[in-house]
Amino acid sequence: MSQPDLSGEVAVVTGGSSGIGREICLSLADAGADIVVADLRTEPRTGGTPTHERITQETDSDARFVDCDVTEQDDRQTVATTAAEMGGADVLVNNAGIFRGEEFSEVTEEEFDQLMAVNVKAVYFLTQALIDQLLDEGGRVINLSSVAGLEGSGDFVSYCTSKGAVRLMTYSLADKYGPEGVRVNAIHPGIIETSMVTEDVPIIGGESEEAFLQTVPMREFGQPEDIADAALYLASDQSGYVNGESLVVDGGSTHT
Template structure:
């Protein structure tokens, strides 16, 4: 993480925005999670953003920049068969809020966006476990369909922009109404 941030600063001269967008989801029956699977999901979804933030914050303090973490609506509500994903994205929301509070008076912002399904390679060909209750899966799928990656990129750009300078410690839901009720 330090190397990636240092290389970015070396090439561009400064760091204005850190957008943590990497994520991975695995579907398992709750009792089928292995420690290896659990740690892998948390490593990508939580540990990666944590260490990227840690490496970026000194540079963001210099530039007055900000952090945008891509969490998930799964971090705001429980979802069947995705315990590691939900817990890692929920923890990412709280990590974002913790950073926001710690740096409240120091000129940088930290926010998260919480999309639902986005039409990417991550959501194509998902390996669902046997004997799952499809009704529980459909419960957190929007009747409006998945979001386009460009919508999520636009939301990140907005949250990182001066047009959103009053957003700090916020979580912006972009989930086609799933968490609305």
Template sequence: MAALQGKVAVVTGGASGIGRASALLFARNGAKVVVADMSEVAGAEVVREIEQAGGTAFMQTLDVRSDENCAALVAATLARFGQLDIAFNNAGIFAAPTLTEDQGLALWQRMLDVNLTGVFNCMVHELRVMKERGGSIINTASIAGIQGAYGAAAYSASKHGVIGLTRSAALEYGKYGVRINALCPGLIETPMTVGPDSGFNDKMINAGVKGSALRRQGRPEEMAEMVLWLASDKSSYANGGQFVVDGGTTA
């Protein structure tokens, strides 16, 4: 039987990168998937791919900074599928490297609003549903959440916060059968790191590759395999953990 047969999964930031790869893998493993993203066009394309492969999915436009949007996401999931078993809170942003003194309050607040408060907003509504029947929540943190990140103080602080939030909620909701874990990717080849809209330059990419024991960037599909494991019953005793997938960068 497929690992997620009969399950319903929500993926935020599901239109690209790790979110897209995870949404597609979830569907291939039997889950009904809600693709949530600010980009309606790109999200609809992921839904189309899932449906063409025989899966079931729908797109929900989402800005994780809005509590109302996050409440509507969970409500729409229940209205369409009647349950919520898995939540991959993956939406996040990065910015070009800047010394801490020059980052400014606006950048600091934006990082926290999307990367940390956005996860909190989603979790509040997911937990209220999941505590009735259990479930699995995976929050995207980063290796910058377990160590410093030069030129990225705001980003690193937001990801440290995600890990603290994950650990605390895991302690509270384990008794309800809800498992909550954090994914900590290293340098992954996604739109956040590659392309004109990324916060990374060639020097940063090359340094990241050299810093990895595997001497390469990771692929979104490799992250999705860890997310699938955490979402499935195969990880039934994993709770409150930080799962580093970085090619050996932090080793």
């Protein structure tokens, strides 16, 4: 099988400065795509060269950073304008998201609204802001859901709710725009070694690490590169007949 070639295409990646989003940006750029890195911060959370600078230094692709709060309509429109200036978006990766563990009975309406604004509403309205460009180019939309969007968990009711919404939004958009040449798919990561699961939760490095590891048949956690490989597949012609699909990347944990 030949390597995916995205030369001449423009990809928008939210949350592209760190973690999974950073690896997706680098993977798409290595395949030839120009990248719009949309994030609240320029530098990776773990340090190092900003994603857009690394792309321009290490690849033949162009890259621009957009200071973007995905919950703000003006910022979403700036992303769309930047993509148009670069030639129009061919690929949109809705990667930005937040996670919160919880006790269901203690979740406030403000906390719930914030989670839904980032994880669901932003996906909906950024896709809306870019849909005309994607229609012009026969585009692809890749939404980052989660295994939590497939299976419910009493420890993460709000998060599961948000990621389940992303999954059904994906299917609905695939049905609406598939006839017009836009493919829409979702990736459902399992536990991936990023700062989210080492610092924010934490799962890796915490007391529950071994228990979580035993739920993964491969007995190892995923890496951001694993999700980037899946995104590259869905962004390329290699997935030309894949639409309205959930690609689960979790080492087999969902099916045990």
